[in-house]
Amino acid sequence: MTTGTMLIDGVPVSFEYGQTIMEAAMAAKIFIPHLCHHPEFTPQGSCKLCTVKASGRYVSACTMSAKDGMEVENNTPDLNDKRRTLLQMLFVEGNHFCPSCEKSGNCMLQALAYELEMLSPRFEQFFPNRPVDASHPDFLLDFNRCILCELCVRASRDVDGKNVFALAGRGIHKHLIVNARSGQLADTDFSLQDRAAHVCPVGVILEKRKGFAVPIGQRQYDETPIGQQMDELAARSAKAEE
Amino acid sequence: MDAMDAVAVKPKVRVATTSLAGCFGCHMSFLDIDERLLELVELVEFDRSPLTDIKHCGPCDIGLIEGGVCNSENVHVLREFRKNCKVLIAIGACAINGGLPALRNSFDIGRCLQEVYLTGLNVENGQVPNDPELPLPLDQVHPIHEVVRIDYFIPGCPPSGDAIWKFLTDLLAGRTPRLGHPLLRFD
Numbered sequence: 001m002t003t004g005t006m007l008i009d010g011v012p013v014s015f016e017y018g019q020t021i022m023e024a025a026m027a028a029k030i031f032i033p034h035l036c037h038h039p040e041f042t043p044q045g046s047c048k049l050c051t052v053k054a055s056g057r058y059v060s061a062c063t064m065s066a067k068d069g070m071e072v073e074n075n076t077p078d079l080n081d082k083r084r085t086l087l088q089m090l091f092v093e094g095n096h097f098c099p100s101c102e103k104s105g106n107c108m109l110q111a112l113a114y115e116l117e118m119l120s121p122r123f124e125q126f127f128p129n130r131p132v133d134a135s136h137p138d139f140l141l142d143f144n145r146c147i148l149c150e151l152c153v154r155a156s157r158d159v160d161g162k163n164v165f166a167l168a169g170r171g172i173h174k175h176l177i178v179n180a181r182s183g184q185l186a187d188t189d190f191s192l193q194d195r196a197a198h199v200c201p202v203g204v205i206l207e208k209r210k211g212f213a214v215p216i217g218q219r220q221y222d223e224t225p226i227g228q229q230m231d232e233l234a235a236r237s238a239k240a241e242e
Numbered sequence: 243m244d245a246m247d248a249v250a251v252k253p254k255v256r257v258a259t260t261s262l263a264g265c266f267g268c269h270m271s272f273l274d275i276d277e278r279l280l281e282l283v284e285l286v287e288f289d290r291s292p293l294t295d296i297k298h299c300g301p302c303d304i305g306l307i308e309g310g311v312c313n314s315e316n317v318h319v320l321r322e323f324r325k326n327c328k329v330l331i332a333i334g335a336c337a338i339n340g341g342l343p344a345l346r347n348s349f350d351i352g353r354c355l356q357e358v359y360l361t362g363l364n365v366e367n368g369q370v371p372n373d374p375e376l377p378l379p380l381d382q383v384h385p386i387h388e389v390v391r392i393d394y395f396i397p398g399c400p401p402s403g404d405a406i407w408k409f410l411t412d413l414l415a416g417r418t419p420r421l422g423h424p425l426l427r428f429d
Contacts, residue, residue: 091339092339096339097335097339097340097341097342097344097345098335098399098428098429099335099341099342099399099428099429100342100345101429104428104429105429110428110429113428114423114426114427114428117420117421117422117426119338119394119395119396119397119421119426120332120338120387120392120395120397121338121339121385121387122387124388125339125340125344125384125385125388127340127344127347127348127382128348129347129348216429222424223424225423
């Protein structure tokens with residue numbers, strides 16, 4: 001297998017041809033902020049949190065192939081400023097009220113906001129009106145927190161073969177829907193065993209009666225910041241294979 | 243004469259605090275700095291605040307605002323603080339993004355008032371309160387940075403006493419206030 005070497009923030013990182021910048025960085029335990037990327041699924045580069053500067057150009061680290069001799073800027077004030085702005089736009093677009101969210105402490109959006117020291121939403125809140133779907137006996141869907149990463153869409157389509165979720169609408173009207181005539185999750189064959197039931201990085205797909213099994217303050221990102229959890233982030237695909 | 247005596251007493255930093263559409267949880271958390279309050283009062287004195295019961299804000303160095311903006315009185319108080327405080331700080335989730343009171347934003351305020359005061363169960367001879375003393379509710383609850391310019395934000399629901407202490411001591415010492423892990427929390 002042919003390999004090459006690139007520089008990420010001046011540190012030499014070797015990679016195998018065909019790997020993306022994100023894959024090579026993860027293998028080298030270098031943290032690049034991301035939301036829609038998941039090692040188990042085909043990257044789609046929609047959240048743009050993983051934007052890096054490769055040889056002078058802004059690119060998505062999760063979709064850009066690593067190239068020999070490439071110089072990548074990742075953890076720089078310029079890029080982190082832009083990433084923080086993206087987070088702020090995601091926060092004002094939905095209703096992200098952490099104190100009332102079961103996912104608080106396990107949420108990647110929140111963990112990244114901590115990591116990038118996002119202190120305010122900066123922009124005006126949209127306060128969208130998005131009713132929740134509590135029809136399913138085992139799951140609650142709270143669309144208020146959807147960031148359109150499509151991980152549930154990809155998992156349900158590519159792994160579960162069920163196509164339970166989809167994105168509908170365009171531009172600012174784009175939103176997550178459930179593929180059922182009624183639009184209700186209860187009218188699908190969605191189940192606890194689905195991969196899609198366990199990939200949501202935020203608090204949209206919530207298992208009922210499990211909300212506070214682990215208390216606030218003892219959760220995944222409470223103890224250790226996300227940027228120092230490279231092993232856990234990389235292990236997500238391995239966990240799925242078990 | 244002793245050299246120390248010649249040094250003029252350094253004027254204290256004047257601080258005002260208030261709670262708009264909040265629950266006073268952030269103020270309670272502020273009191274959670276416990277015995278460090280004694281250290282703090284060496285450095286600051288309080289203007290308008292629930293701690294002093296002063297009703298209107300005079301010229302201040304620092305203003306701490308808890309809670310979002312849910313009615314016309316909140317807007318007046320917030321503007322009074324902005325006018326008088328050199329540095330205005332949003333403290334807690336409600337001031338920063340509307341917080342819990344903003345959960346009403348997806349409901350129509352007119353229909354809410356009608357339901358509660360006119361058409362609701364067991365309401366007899368109801369009327370929507372309209373005493374001029376009562377501040378008018380806004381159609382939606384807003385974070386305070388949507389109404390006036392805010393200089394700093396301390397997130398949390400509420401921010402811990404340690405977070406507030408770290409922030410204020412940074413600011414009073416002339417450093418850029420910074421809340422790293424684990425003080426920076428949204429919940």
